[in-house]
Amino acid sequence: AELAKSESIVTICDNSYCTPIYQKPIEFGIDMVLQSATKYIGGHSDTVAGVLSGSKEMINKIFNSEYMNIGSGIQPFNAWLLIRGLRTLPMRLERITTSTQKVVSYLKQHPKVEEVIFPFDEGFPQYDLAKKQMKGACGLLTFIIKANTTDQIEKFCENLQHILMAVSWGGHESLIIPKCASIKHEDFDADNKEHRMLRLYVGLEETDYLIKDMEQAFESL
Incomplete structure (x- = not known):
């Protein structure tokens, strides 16, 4: 992460294996973290979703550009399934x-x-x-x-x-x-x-x- 920052390179880490419970890559200097919410976060093999985490500045930049045009918004029922999964x-x-x-x-x-x-x-x-x-x-x-x-x-x-x-x-x-x-x-x-x-x-x-x-x-x- 330090090397990437010295070269102005944005770093992205897939944290699906550990989930935020066992590892927080942002604490190690990673800029953005991906989670396949289909896996542990959902936890019941009944939804398809993903999570992207990062600074407010980076998330706003994504939200105000490609995000609104490529169908990335999650359906309400799938969001409810993920909330259910997070509880356990x-x-x-x-x-x-x-x-x-x-x-x-x-x-x-x-x-x-x-x-x-x-x-x-x-x-x-x-x-x-x-x-x-x-x-x-x-x-x-x-x-x-x-x-x-x-x-x-x-x-x-x-x-x-x-x-x-x-x-x-x-x-x-x-x-x-x-x-x-x-x-x-x-x-x-x-x-x-x-x-x-x-x-x-x-x-x-x-x-x-x-x-x-x-x-x-x-x-x-």
């Missing part, structure tokens, strides 16, 4: 954070998992930076499964009974999506760890419920 945001994040820590511990010790990528895990390369900037980490993580083919990865995901295979995150339901879903079978390389990545969102369900679901899916491999 701290409690939901607290539960999700506690549950995610248990899921990370489970995955790290599992013999069929090669690596877990999560900012508040001590093995994360930028763990110290994450702890310095963030008050907590939410329910989104990546793990690398030990597999030789896309079929094995897809089988694991399809055998999950309760964790849904879908994109997005931030609602009640836990979700998983494999990296290989966007890779052609003939291009899959088992030696490339990125090809064996799975993105997992830990939702609001009971932690034991989620762990048991993953355990039975691992057993099917």
Whole structure:
């Protein structure tokens, strides 16, 4: 942020992962902060919205120019849904954070998992930076499964009974999506760890419920 300001560059940070509860980029000198309110702020997977925060001067400049011409105004009902979500945001994040820590511990010790990528895990390369900037980490993580083919990865995901295979995150339901879903079978390389990545969102369900679901899916491999 300091380097950007010295060069008169406006900085923008997407803070959807942490929400304002766990991180406030403006306090670090960032000019504008984006939030996908569809995720944690809404919290129920039933609205699409975004939040842009910044100085009064910058917001007024946006409001009086492009904003009025590109249909950015939120509908009243969607605004009400976001107010509803904000009321429970701290409690939901607290539960999700506690549950995610248990899921990370489970995955790290599992013999069929090669690596877990999560900012508040001590093995994360930028763990110290994450702890310095963030008050907590939410329910989104990546793990690398030990597999030789896309079929094995897809089988694991399809055998999950309760964790849904879908994109997005931030609602009640836990979700998983494999990296290989966007890779052609003939291009899959088992030696490339990125090809064996799975993105997992830990939702609001009971932690034991989620762990048991993953355990039975691992057993099917």
